[in-house]
Amino acid sequence: MYVLREALRQILRHPTASLATFFTALVSFALLYFLGLLLWNLEKVVQSLEKELEVAAFLQDKADVEALLTEIQAWPEVGEVRLIPKEEALAQLVLDYPYLAEAKDLVENPLPDTLRLKLRTPEAVRQVAERLRRLPGVEGVEYGGELTERLLGVLSGSRLAMGVLVGLLLLNTFFSVMGSIRLSVESRKEALSVMLLVGATRRFIQGPFIAEGLLLTLAAGLLAVLAGGSLYLGLSRAAQGLLPFLPVLAQEDLLRTALGVLLLALVLGAGGAYMASRAYLKEV
Template identity: 60%
Template sequence: MYAFLQALRALRQHTTSSLATFTTSLVSFTLLFLLGLVLWNLDRVVSSLERDVEIAAALKPTANAEAILTQIQSWSEVAEARLETKEQALAALQLSYPYLSQANELIENPLPDTLRLKLVNPQNVKQVAGRLEKLEGIAWVEYGGAITEQLVRVLGGLRIAANVLIALLMADTLFSVMGTIRLSIQSRREELRVMLLVGATRRFAQAPFVWEGLLLTLLAAVVALGLGMFAYSFISDALQKLLPFLPVLSTQDLLKAGAALALLALVLGAGGAFLATRSHLRETAL
């Protein structure tokens, strides 16, 4: 209780530096929270696209469809393989474009029998497509992995840039906390010297400053969580109205992200205060 009350007193005494550290932490935590949610959401989008990746292999009219299907089903990379006849393909097309049924009696069905594959690991789509093209009886092969591959590359670049920014924001918050704590130590220099002379341990002397750092970062994290969740909710609702198929994070996911941010605030607040007090106490030989 003593350490907590001393921390509150220090925050009141150094209002300007405390507000500066709070503002710095608030901006950093809000950006960290939103960056984390965006990257997590992009991972969900890419995973969803990868799950939907399907290889379509059109068969030549003379191909033995059942033999080719049996051969492909034995491949370890293939999770599911099925044959779609040209009649089934035409029926599905007519569901999407009903006017085609009117021309059904006038022209012959031009669609080929098609093998449709889903893979155990969607990242193997290129290799499997290459093997399919070499099979006897395959006319052509198509797969929808090109867009997914581009998204994965873009996501990789974004993740690197975001990690660099996250590291800079964390360092900025840490050094800001350390600066505020060092100012508090300077103002209580004589008081600390007396405490140590009468037998107080260094940990006892450090405790109020650690509490001060914790209060600053935790308060900033709470406000940042409120701002971040509001912003994410607004953006995700707008995106889902525009793109209903786009996956978004659930409430449970947001709570997990909030818990991670609170833990980060604890580490930066307590860690920054501890480092500042330890180095400063050594420098002044208290």
């Protein structure tokens, strides 16, 4: 009780410094939590696109289909390859666009036989497409990898930008905690000196300051998680209303990320307070 009571008294004794530390930590943790959820969600979108990614190879009329199937199935990047005859492709086209049903009886089937490939390693889609183009009997190749590649580029750049931004904000939070605790230490120098003289241990003296840092950052972390989680849930529901197939994070994912942010808040609060109070005790 002594540690908690002294921590609260020190926070109230320096409200300006305490509020500055609190809001600095609040902004840092809110950005960390919200941006982390967005990046994780973007990764899920990329993974779902990769699972659906297919490469289509359009064949010439005289292509040796059996030889092509045998060669392509031996490629290590290919998980599955199947032949779509031109008749099946036309039937599917008519099913998707019923108004073509009458026209198909009037003209010859213009669609080619098609090989559709699913890859074990979606990152190799461009290389597989180029290799397919060079095969005899292949007239053209199409794949939906452009969008996935762009998303991967955005994801990579976003990770780097977020890492730099959050790193700077967390350092700012750490030093803000140190500054606030240092101010509390300075205001109690005489009392601390007396406590040392009468035999108080360093841990006993540091306890209230560490509790002060923990209270500031943990309160900021809790509020940041509530605000960031509410904002993410609102955006994800709106996005799913427009795009129902869009994958979003589950409640368990939000809770797991929130626990990580709160753990980081505890480390920063305790670490900053410990370093500031330890520096004073070293001077003494």
